[in-house]
Amino acid sequence: MADLCDTCWYNVYDEEDGQSYCDLQLDQDEYGKLLERQRQGKPCKYYRRDVGEYGIVRKQN
Structure with a gap:
């Protein structure tokens, strides 16, 4: 599971903590379902x- 998170669009690196976290906005029910699936x-x-900075531009051309 951690390997998928490393390449996910919602994975955000916090420079102050030196850790990555999921920045997906979920309500309480959705978050509970996510934890249950995990x-x-x-x-x-x-x-x-995550397609990177230039992935979005490639789709526009």
């Missing part, structure tokens, strides 16, 4: 591959 060993259904 506990069951299922992949994150919100995973979105």
Whole structure:
């Protein structure tokens, strides 16, 4: 699961803490379901591959 988070669009690195965290905005129910899926060993259904800075520009051209 941690490997997927490293390449996820929502993964944000905090320079002050030196750690990464998920910046996905979820309500309490959605977050509970996400934690339950993690506990069951299922992949994150919100995973979105990070295409980088130039990935968005390539789609526009």
